[in-house]
Amino acid sequence: MFKNTAKVKKLKKRRTWIFLKATDFNSLMHPCFFICWLLGNFPYKYEPPEYSLCKSRFAFSTSMMFIYVLSLLAVVYEINITRTLDYGIPRMIYVNLFYFLDGTVILVMYVLTVARLSVIQNLSKISSILSAKDFKDLAKVIHTKDILGFLFLVGHVPNCFQHDISLTLRNFYCMYIMMVNFSIDMLYMNCVCVLKACLTKIDECIQQMKKLASNDDVWTQTFIHHGSPNILVMKLKNFEKKHLEISDIIELVNNTFMIHIIIVTIIRDDDLGM
Template sequence: MLGNFIIIVTLILTLPRMRLLQIILKVSSRLPSESYEKLSKLIHAKDIIGFCYSIGIILIFIFTLQINRLFEIYISIVVFQMDMLYMNCVCVLKTCFTKINDNLISMRTFIANNELRVSKLNYHNHQRNPFLIMELKDLKKQHLTIYDTIQILNIIFSLQLLATVVMTFSLVTICIYYYILASKYMHTSTKTNFLEGLLLHMLFILFMAYFFIKVLLIVWACETGKNQAQQISTSIHDVFNTTTDKKIKDELQLFSLQVLHCNNTFSAKGFTMDAKLLAAIVSSITTYVMILFQFMYMSYSCQDKTANNTGKI
């Protein structure tokens, strides 16, 4: 049901998603070629390895569990590709934040070097200050554009991310529960052989690794992107403490207020995609698995009591 929901949302939001990609292309057009090379290596390696891994898991399930429903295979591929597309967008925006931080650090170094020779280069400093102010205004404009892009990204991918989180939580909880039951049955039963137990452990490890690594990568991209956005405020104050020019200080104060009012967090319908969400998912899975086993033991105890009462009668 959740997979079908993600496919429907993906088809409905095709045009807004294409417009979002065009906006991200314009925002990232100022990145240097070195940043593009590093980012492309990360994105291509992640997508190729992840796609091959997901296809491998699907083939293993087809040949071992005799799953021949092609639509379920299509659902799993679409969900994986959409999650990776979201992570790629986050990584591009994170690199844009990193570029703004690097520009502010370079500006701080330039101002610090000139302040040491202010008596000799007073005239040149006055000539350079307008260029620094223009650069600060340009950085403000870039930051505001990235903020608007993040808001659009959160709107377009919010339903898909919410369905992915719920799907991951449900599947992992149920799989852990049945894996423990199957392991207990194989341990007590004399009919199972070594290959069946090895196959069960292999399928469980591959399945859990797929969901855990995928969610971990998404959370890592969103968490590091948020940290880079927050680092801009620190870089602005470093430049502010370095310069003595009043006009530059005023422009830095405006930039700082803009950063303060821009909430550059990646979220999905109230769920912030950060390390706290990952910790909440792990703790909730542990809690619900324990609750399921408590219900199971309660049902067994009720059946034993019923059998004992029937035997007495």
């Protein structure tokens, strides 16, 4: 009986995910995390109130990376050694850049598994300052962006099938690279959106405190005169602490996704040049 009661309490703690609605960080990021897990890029589990590394998911992620590296070597060998594909020099350079640079991003993000976990954990904690309305507003943007973007890529999967099995496999490999890079972009953009919302929330609270201080200046001075702790000052110190925490998270996010951002910039420049 006690075991059943404990299970019921545990289930109640787990909040169900609803499209375009979010009540906390986990429900807000659910589509993003699910897509990342589907692609073998999310070796974490959520056990309220925090995220942790999951052995089974990490094994799945490692297996996907092993297959990915073998496929990358096979494709590079086919392009540069056997030269079964009739590519000109400019096209060959572009294809090599695509595989090497995008391939590097995926491998680097796998190596930064612990760093990504730290980003997610810190964002989950700092997002507690957001209200239910803030999460709901964010969900409308993040859920729509993530799901529509992923469905757009999935819609191109039938185009991967060709008359040649080798070409079909290569197309699926390229599609996987694009999907994983999309999931990394998606995670980075979601982190930025959450951080922006947190900074906006702090700014709104400070503005409200300014109005309170100006409208009730006599009460504030009396409060200080009697030697009681100044609530406004205490709140300001708390907001300052939160702001410093957000600044640290911003630095962590930038350091974690720096290589990805640089490589994406290089690839886009190459696309414009082509």
